[in-house]
Each structure stands twice: as C-alpha cells, then as structure tokens.
C-alpha cells in the first residue's frame with residue numbers, strides 16, 4: 001500500500017478502463033490544465049523546536065546564536081503543551097510547502113519529541129526524529145543539557161523504544177534517529193555511547209559537521225582532529241549518517257564521507273548566515289558524495305525547499321564567479337561549477353531519498369506515492385516547453401501554489 005503501481009499513458013489500450021475503474025472507486029484525481037504533479041520534497045535538516053524563531057535572530061555567529069537565542073527556546077520544550085502547539089503548526093506548514101519527508105532534530109525532552117512524532121502521524125508526514133544529545137557542561141547551559149553522558153545515551157535508547165511502540169499504530173512509519181547535536185555539545189563518553197546505539201539498532205545518525213569556522217576550530221583545539229574524524233572514531237559516520245552543512249569539509253573529509261556512504265544536508269539559506277563559506281555542491285556530486293537539501297529551520301528562515309533550491313543555485317553561482325570585485329576575473333572565482341534549478345530539484349528529491357534510503361523522490365512504478373500537485377505560479381504568453389514550465393515553478397512557486405500533497409498515497413494537504 002502507498003506505492004506507485006504503474007505509470008499509464010493515454011496511448012495504452014487499457015488507459016480508459018483503468019481511468020474509469022479509478023473514477024468509480026472514487027480514487028480519480030484530475031489535475032487542472034495549469035497543474036503539475038511533482039515528487040514530494042525531502043527536507044534533510046530541520047530543528048523542529050526552533051520554528052518559533054524562524055525569520056528572527058540571525059544577527060550573531062553560530063556559538064553566540066546558540067547561547068543567546070536557541071538554547072533558551074529549546075529549553076521551553078520541557079512544557080509538553082507548548083511542544084504540541086508548535087509541532088502541530090510546524091508539520092502543517094512543512095506539508096503545506098510540499099515536503100513529505102523530514103529529518104528532524106527534536107530537543108533533549110522525550111515527551112516533546114514524541115509529540116513531534118504524533119504531529120507527523122496526524123498530518124501524514126514521514127518523520128525521522130532525533131532526541132538531541134548534548135551533555136558537555138563546557139558548551140551547554142545548566143538549564144538545557146543532558147544530566148550526564150549515561151543519561152544522554154539511556155534517554156536516546158528509551159526514545160527509540162517509545163518510537164517503536166508508537167509505530168505500532170502508525171500508518172506512516174516514524175523513524176528514531178541517533179542525534180549527537182555536534183562535537184562541541186557532546187562529551188567523548190556520549191559520542192561513544194551513541195555510536196554503540198547506532199550499531200545496536202542499525203539506525204540513522206544525524207549531526208552537524210564542518211559547519212563554521214568556530215565549530216571546525218573547536219574539534220581541532222580540543223581533539224587535535226577534524227570533527228569528521230572525531231565522529232568517525234566513535235562510529236557515527238555510517239551509510240545512514242546525514243551531516244548538516246559541511247561548508248568547511250576538506251578533501252580528506254570528503255574521502256571519508258564517500259568511503260562510509262555519509263550524506264551531506266546542504267542548507268544554503270542557513271549557510272549564508274552561519275556557514276562562513278559556500279558548500280561546493282557540484283564538487284561533492286562529481287565525487288559521488290550523497291547530498292540532499294535542508295531548510296535548517298531556524299538557522300534558515302524559510303520552511304520552503306523551493307526557496308532553498310533557489311538559494312542553492314544563487315550561492316553556487318557566487319562561488320563560481322567569486323565575490324571580490326577588487327580581484328581580476330581570473331582570480332576572483334573558483335573551479336566549482338554553478339548548479340542549475342534541476343540540480344537543486346534533484347537535491348530536494350532524489351538526493352534526500354538516497355540519503356535516507358527510502359524509495360521516494362521519483363514518480364516511478366515501485367516508488368512511494370509521495371507527491372505534490374503544483375499550480376504553475378506564472379502566466380504564460382507563448383507556448384512553453386515542459387522545461388520552461390518546470391523552471392518557472394521552481395523559481396516562483398510558493399505554499400499557495402502547492403494545491404495537494406500525498407504521502408504514501410494518503411492525502412496530507414488539499
């Protein structure tokens with residue numbers, strides 16, 4: 001149930017019969033002339049508790065931003081009613097923007113994290129959800145931290161079991177994810193314990209890696225290693241790992257990612273504010289490193305992957321051409337090719353699906369029926385090719401243009 005059975009063309013002999021049968025069963029959806037069917041999007045990086053801050057507080061570098069705005073907000077999720085209110089609204093918004101699968105960071109609080117899973121179930125969204133582990137007293141505040149490495153690991157294991165229980169009543173399965181916040185927030189003991197859990201339960205892992213000068217420098221200063229090496233040492237880089245940002249990954253990190261099958265969640269809007277560099281997406285794709293797209297709410301201000309595709313294209317063009325007008329054109333740019341709207345769309349669909357090992361992101365027999373019906377947002381004055389219509393949608397669609405959303409064939413919007 002929930003998979004695309006067949007793509008049938010009008011020219012096929014049984015087309016009319018199949019259509020009639022679907023109609024009789026009340027299962028026929030007919031698109032209007034200006035509507036198009038696209039695969040649902042996969043958002044590879046969302047901090048669910050940060051939704052109330054989306055669109056504010058982007059005026060400080062990462063470490064100050066965490067301490068000043070983000071940790072105080074995340075601490076509020078000890079209040080389960082607050083969590084319910086925010087998570088219901090967030091999941092509605094993401095589905096509304098055509099996003100059918102999301103890889104979420106929760107908070108340290110398991111009850112709130114379970115509310116996020118329930119919101120996904122209620123709105124027919126596929127969630128991958130992590131209880132955030134952060135136990136390092138030097139880098140986290142008293143009011144928002146796991147009490148110890150042991151409790152960070154034990155609470156993660158409890159959350160895994162709670163999610164397994166919840167899934168017994170779920171139409172769309174929700175997956176628990178091992179979630180060390182990032183190297184600075186965790187102690188070696190919690191990283192080690194979480195690596196053990198990832199192996200024991202064969203679960204996805206998510207974290208942040210090489211995401212800013214400060215964070216990159218932290219691992220070098222405290223471990224005398226790159227943060228990718230630290231995560232690898234504790235068994236946290238696997239073919240089910242998704243690492244956010246990666247703007248400062250070097251070639252040896254990329255080789256490790258390739259070898260282990262680790263995916264990068266590219267968060268182009270957030271990277272403008274916190275990344276200190278632009279992720280060279282075309283270079284990663286050429287090297288067969290898996291890459292998907294993330295909104296990174298609230299480091300990224302927008303819940304729309306359409307907006308993030310646009311920013312991914314624009315950032316890649318600036319990376320290619322360079323930005324310092326005082327340099328000669330030959331010195332100004334880099335060798336990294338700019339990416340296209342199609343490449344961005346690939347990241348938001350196939351790239352995300354490969355990163356999470358799910359059969360979705362393509363409209364093909366045997367793939368999950370995760371779909372969005374999008375109305376063309378722009379007028380057309382001449383006959384246009386499908387490519388032109390596609391580009392207009394990618395560059396201009398907003399939430400209001402996403403008319404219907406299906407996840408595993410179940411209506412989630414519209």
Ligand SMILES: O=c1[nH]c(=O)c2nc[nH]c2[nH]1
Pocket residue numbers: 047062066070181182208211270274296299
């Ligand atoms: O963009 C980010 N958002 C966060 O919440 C975070 N925590 C660690 N590193 C982070 N980066």
